[in-house]
Amino acid sequence: MKRLLLTTILLNALFLALLLPHYPQMPWLAAEALLISGLFALLPESTGKRVGAATVGALFGLLAFFALSDVLVRHSIGRPFNLYLELGLAGSVFNLLQSNLGVTLSLMLIVMALTVFVGLGICVSRLLRQVDANRSRAAARAVASLGIVAIGVTFLPQPFVGLTAARAATQQVELAADTYQSTASFQQHLMDNPGASQSRPLQALAQTDVILGFIESYGISSVTDPRYGRLIQPRLQQMEQVLANAGLHMVTGRLQSPVQGGQSWLAHTTLLSGQWIDTQLDYDTFLASDYPTLIDDMGATGHDSVAVMPAITREWPEGLAFGYNRIYHSTSMGYRGPALNWVTMPDQYTWSWFQRQIRERADHTPVFAEVALISSHAPWVPILPVLDDWDSIGDGEIFNRWKDAGEAPASLWRDPERVRDHYARSLDYALNVATEYAKRHVDNKTLLVLTGDHQAAPLITGDNASRDVVVHVISADPTMLAPFVGSGDQEGLRGFRWGAHPHSGQPGPSMASFRPFLHQAFSPSLIPVKISAADTIEK
Known part of the structure; x- marks a missing residue:
C-alpha cells in the first residue's frame, strides 16, 4: 500500500512537470499518473508488464525532452517548441553552442541532457515495474478507478485536474498540423500572386x-x-x-x-x-x-x-x-x-x-x-x-x-x-x-x-x-x-x-x-x- 501510494505521488509530480512551460497555469493532479499507477499495480509480474513499463518510460522521456525544450525555446525566441520546425534547426543550435562554449563543452552538455532524459524514462519504468497488488489489490483498484474518474473530470471546466502527457503530445501534433497548413497556404499565396515573377x-x-x-x-x-x-x-x-x-x-x-x-x-x-x-x-x-x-x-x-x-x-x-x-x-x-x-x-x-x-x-x-x-x-x-x-x-x-x-x-x-x-x-x-x-x-x-x-x-x-x-x-x-x-x-x-x-x-x-x-x-x-x-x- 505504501509503495503504491509513493509511486503514485512520484508519478504525479513527474507528469505535472511536463506542463512546466505553462506555469503557473498548471493543474495539481495528473489524471494519467493515477490511472497508470493503478493499472500497473493490477498487472502481474510478466514480460508484458516489463515491456509496457519500458514503453511508458520511453514515451515519458520523449515528452520530458519536449517540455524542457519548450521552456528553452520560449525563453530564447519567444514561441513554443515546435518539433515540426525544430528538426531543421538542430544544426544551427549546435553551431551556436559550439561558438560560445566550444566543441567539447557543447558535446558534454548534449550528453548530459540525453542522460537526464534517458534517466527519467528509466525512473518511470522502474516505478511502474515495482508496484504490485499482492498486498492490497483493493487499493490498486481504487487508484485505477480514481484515475478513470480524474480523466473524466478533465473534461469539466476546473483548474485542479489535467491530462498532462496527453496535453504535451497533443500540442506537438496540433502545432505540426497548423504549421503544415500555414506553409501550404503560404506556398499557394506565392503561386497565386501575379507579381511573383517580376521585380x-x-x-x-x-x-x-x-x-x-x-x-x-x-x-x-x-x-x-x-x-x-x-x-x-x-x-x-x-x-x-x-x-x-x-x-x-x-x-x-x-x-x-x-x-x-x-x-x-x-x-x-x-x-x-x-x-x-x-x-x-x-x-x-x-x-x-x-x-x-x-x-x-x-x-x-x-x-x-x-x-x-x-x-x-x-x-x-x-x-x-x-x-x-x-x-x-x-x-x-x-x-x-x-x-x-x-x-x-x-x-x-x-x-x-x-x-x-x-x-x-x-x-x-x-x-x-x-x-x-x-x-x-x-x-x-x-x-x-x-x-x-x-x-x-x-x-x-x-x-x-x-x-x-x-x-x-x-x-x-x-x-x-x-x-x-x-x-x-x-x-x-x-x-x-x-x-x-x-x-x-x-x-x-x-x-x-x-x-x-x-x-x-x-x-x-x-x-x-x-x-x-x-x-x-x-x-x-x-x-x-x-x-x-x-x-x-x-x-x-x-x-x-x-x-x-x-x-x-x-x-x-x-x-x-x-x-x-x-x-x-x-x-x-x-x-x-x-x-x-x-x-x-x-x-
Missing part, C-alpha cells in the same frame, strides 16, 4: 548607394525599457547631434519583426521580400519560389548587389538563391583579428572593410548592400571600445589586444542582471560604430537604413514584449528621407518621424510593408518631392 526598379535611387544594415537584437525594448533606455536613449540623442553636425539628416520609426531572440534570416527575408516569413518552412518555400526581392529590384535599377555576412562561417547556398552578385562571409573578409566568442569580427571592422573593399572599389556603379552586423549578438561579451583611428583598423590585427578579453560566456550567463547590462552595452557599441561610419561615409548619394532584425530574447525583454525593432534612415539629401514621413499629399511609413527617437507607444507596421513602401516612394511614378533642409526639423 520593380526604383529609379529614384538609380544613382544612390543603398545600404541596409541589420543591427543584431536592436529591438524597441532597448529604448522603451528603463533598464536599457538609460543607456540607449542618450546614445540616440548623441547620434542625432553627431549626424546633424556632419550635415546628415535622419528619420526613425519601428517595424514589427516576425521573430524574437533568433532566426535573424527570417526577419531579413521578410523585409527584403515584402512577405511575412516567420517559420523555417516558409523560408524554404520562399527560396524555392523565385519570388523577387528588394535585391532584384535594386538589380533592375542598376545596382551591384552585395551581401556582407560576417556571421556566416560555412557555405551559404541560400545566398545564391537570393541572387546577390557577390557574397562575403567571415572567411572571405580578410580579418586577421581574434574571434570574440560567437562574434567572428567586431562591427567596426565590418564597416571599415565594407567601405574600403566594396564602396571605394565600386567603379561608379551604385551599390546595394545588405550588411549583417553582429557585435550585439549574444552572449554579449566581450564589449570593445570604438577606435578613434579608423585608418589603423587595416586587416583587424589591432583587435588582437582584446583576444580572450572579458569573462567566459558560461560565467556571465549565471547572472541574468549582468547579462542584461552587457546586452545594453553591446548595443550601445553597435550604434556608436554605425554613427561613426555614417558621419564619415554617408553623403547625398547614400541612403543608409539601419534596422534591428528582432527583439532580444524574453530573458532580456520580458514576456509578451512588442516584437517591434527600431529603424533609422540616414542621408545627406533630405529628399530621400521625406517619403518616410510623408510629403505633400503622399503618406509616409506609419510612425516614422524626423530624428533618432522612435515613437514609444505607437506600434510599427510589419517588416513586410517595407519593400512595398519603397515601391510606392521611389518608383518612377512617385518620385519624392524636393524639400529644403529647414523642412526636416520636425520633432
